[in-house]
Amino acid sequence: MQVKVAVAYHSGYGHTAKQAAAVAAGAEKVPDTQVTLVPLAELTDELWETLQASDAIVFGTPTYMGGSSAVFRAFIEATSKVWGDNLRWKNKIAGGFTNSGNMSGDKLNTLFDIALFAAQHGMIWVGLAEYGGWNTSAGSPEDINRLGSWLGAMSQANNDEGADVTPGASDLRTAEALGRRIAETTHVFLAGRAAVDLASASA
Numbered sequence: 312m313q314v315k316v317a318v319a320y321h322s323g324y325g326h327t328a329k330q331a332a333a334v335a336a337g338a339e340k341v342p343d344t345q346v347t348l349v350p351l352a353e354l355t356d357e358l359w360e361t362l363q364a365s366d367a368i369v370f371g372t373p374t375y376m377g378g379s380s381a382v383f384r385a386f387i388e389a390t391s392k393v394w395g396d397n398l399r400w401k402n403k404i405a406g407g408f409t410n411s412g413n414m415s416g417d418k419l420n421t422l423f424d425i426a427l428f429a430a431q432h433g434m435i436w437v438g439l440a441e442y443g444g445w446n447t448s449a450g451s452p453e454d455i456n457r458l459g460s461w462l463g464a465m466s467q468a469n470n471d472e473g474a475d476v477t478p479g480a481s482d483l484r485t486a487e488a489l490g491r492r493i494a495e496t497t498h499v500f501l502a503g504r505a506a507v508d509l510a511s512a513s514a
């Protein structure tokens with residue numbers, strides 16, 4: 312079965328875009344998965360069609376002033392039309408990621424915002440199932456999930472460095488792990504739903 316995953320993101324200066332590309336790369340590693348990167352700067356008809364056709368949407372935004380960027384928030388508000396049309400995104404798989412300058416930087420608040428938004432759409436949230444790293448004497452910033460997030464993928468980018476340098480390899484591996492998990496879960500969910508539909512048809 313072919314599965315479609317969209318990675319819908321905003322990035323003001325390229326750092327979250329780099330994280331989005333890593334999420335997409337992780338999802339692409341799962342066979343029979345078609346992945347589309349969807350920048351949210353311009354809300355075109357094509358963008359809405361791509362999101363509607365997707366089985367899973369992974370949402371990403373930089374953390375600005377402790378929450379989602381204004382561009383991402385404008386997208387969230389624009390989805391109220393989808394919400395009002397009989398919950399058209401209901402039962403799509405959802406996940407989220409965010410990037411910011413500080414190690415914490417209040418990124419968790421941004422993930423809460425995305426997860427709540429997905430819940431309002433009746434989407435099915437999938438978190439990051441990786442132990443937090445960099446939290447023992449033997450730990451290192453090279454550990455996967457070094458920022459210790461469960462709800463979604465976090466990454467950190469030094470404020471004085473461009474997206475060619477930062478976020479670094481461990482945060483990109485963390486983003487890849489999220490993308491892969493979203494794609495795998497979507498396959499399992501769609502296969503399970505098809506099996507249940509068949510079972511009820513033959514009952």
Ligand SMILES: Cc1cc2nc3c(=O)[nH]c(=O)nc-3n(C[C@H](O)[C@H](O)[C@H](O)COP(=O)(O)O)c2cc1C
Pocket residue numbers: 321322323324325326327328373374375376377378410411412413414415416417468470
């Ligand atoms: C308006 C604005 C607000 C910001 N607020 C925060 C913040 O609350 N926490 C934080 O850690 N970094 C903050 N930063 C830093 C950005 O999160 C950081 O530069 C990030 O890498 C930007 O991602 P982008 O390149 O995808 O836009 C802020 C930057 C801007 C421009």
